Amino acid sequence: MKLDFSRGAWNTDEMTYAYTYRFPGTPEFLQADDCVENRHTDDNTYGCDWENISMLSRRTYTAGARIAVRCAFFDLGAPLITIAKQMHNENGVQKYGEYLEVVLYKNGINVWRMWMDEPKTVTWKKMLGVEFPVSEGDVHTLAVETTADGLKIEADEHRMFWRCTDLYETFHLGIDACEGLNRFYSLEITEPHS
Numbered sequence: 001m002k003l004d005f006s007r008g009a010w011n012t013d014e015m016t017y018a019y020t021y022r023f024p025g026t027p028e029f030l031q032a033d034d035c036v037e038n039r040h041t042d043d044n045t046y047g048c049d050w051e052n053i054s055m056l057s058r059r060t061y062t063a064g065a066r067i068a069v070r071c072a073f074f075d076l077g078a079p080l081i082t083i084a085k086q087m088h089n090e091n092g093v094q095k096y097g098e099y100l101e102v103v104l105y106k107n108g109i110n111v112w113r114m115w116m117d118e119p120k121t122v123t124w125k126k127m128l129g130v131e132f133p134v135s136e137g138d139v140h141t142l143a144v145e146t147t148a149d150g151l152k153i154e155a156d157e158h159r160m161f162w163r164c165t166d167l168y169e170t171f172h173l174g175i176d177a178c179e180g181l182n183r184f185y186s187l188e189i190t191e192p193h194s
Contacts, residue, residue, distance in 0.1 A: 001057070003187045005036045015174065015187075018056040018087050018094035020114070022122045026093055027051040029177070035072075035185045038177035048076070048179050056084055056096070056174035057189060061146070064192040067173045068143035068154075070185040071104065074136055077180030078105040081144050083151075085168040097122050098168070101176065102153055104142045108132045109155050111162050128162045139185060146171075 003010045019026055025045050029036035038051045045051075071079035085098035097116025103109065111128035134140065134155070145152040150163040173189055 001187075001189045005184050005186060006034050007031055012055075014058055015055045016058050016087075016094055018054050018084070018096055018172070018174065020052070020054065020099070020122060020176075021095055021097040021116055021120045022114075023052050025051065027053050029053055029055075029184075032183070035183040037181060037183045040181075050077070050177070050180050050182075052176065052178050054082060054096075054174060054176040056082060056087060056094070056172040059172075060170040061173055061189070061191065062170055063146045063148045063167060065173060065189060066143060066145040066191075067187070067189045068141060069175055069187045070139055070141055071175075072137060072139050072183045072185075073105065074181040076105075077136075077182045078103050078178045079142065079182040079184065080104065080176045080178055081142060082172075082174045082176050083144070083146065083168070084172045084174070087172060096172070100127075100151075100164075101178075102142070102144050102151065103178070104134060104140060104155055105179075106134050106136055108134060109153060109158070109160065111151070111153070127164075128160070130158070130160050132158055 080103040083100040084096040101112040143154040
């Protein structure tokens with residue numbers, strides 16, 4: 001699957017808006033000429049001054065799938081790749097609570113694991129942090145290849161691996177705009193050839 005987020009070049013046939021149980025809102029991306037971006041908000045609904053917006057693949061994938069995005073961020077922005085165990089339809093809104101985040105930000109890469117408790121409360125733990133400077137406002141490539149024993153992560157020329165022997169058997173792949181202004185230009189999901 002390939003998506004070009006330019007105006008008029010994409011639709012939600014293969015991706016759907018989906019929202020973490022961490023936040024109550026259901027915002028959608030703003031469309032710019034060559035990308036989509038999140039918007040500024042004055043109500044701090046998401047714990048910051050920018051809306052948190054996610055899109056996930058409608059279909060599920062297994063280990064071996066790879067997702068790559070071209071993205072940019074400004075100030076505290078943190079564009080990220082989401083790997084969600086499952087989606088739950090709640091009154092026509094797709095929600096998720098068990099997931100991984102591979103986050104690009106000005107100081108490098110973080111990997112976070114989220115768990116959802118019975119009352120739909122999400123808790124989290126930082127699993128990996130690799131520090132290197134990442135330029136604000138420039139377009140970067142962030143990619144994750146899922147494997148049977150972890151995640152192969154690429155951030156431009158940087159390569160790293162996070163060992164995870166209990167990756168979800170199947171999962172949705174997607175993007176999330178978090179904590180500041182984020183722009184997504186393209187997304188590609190591939191699977192290994194059999």
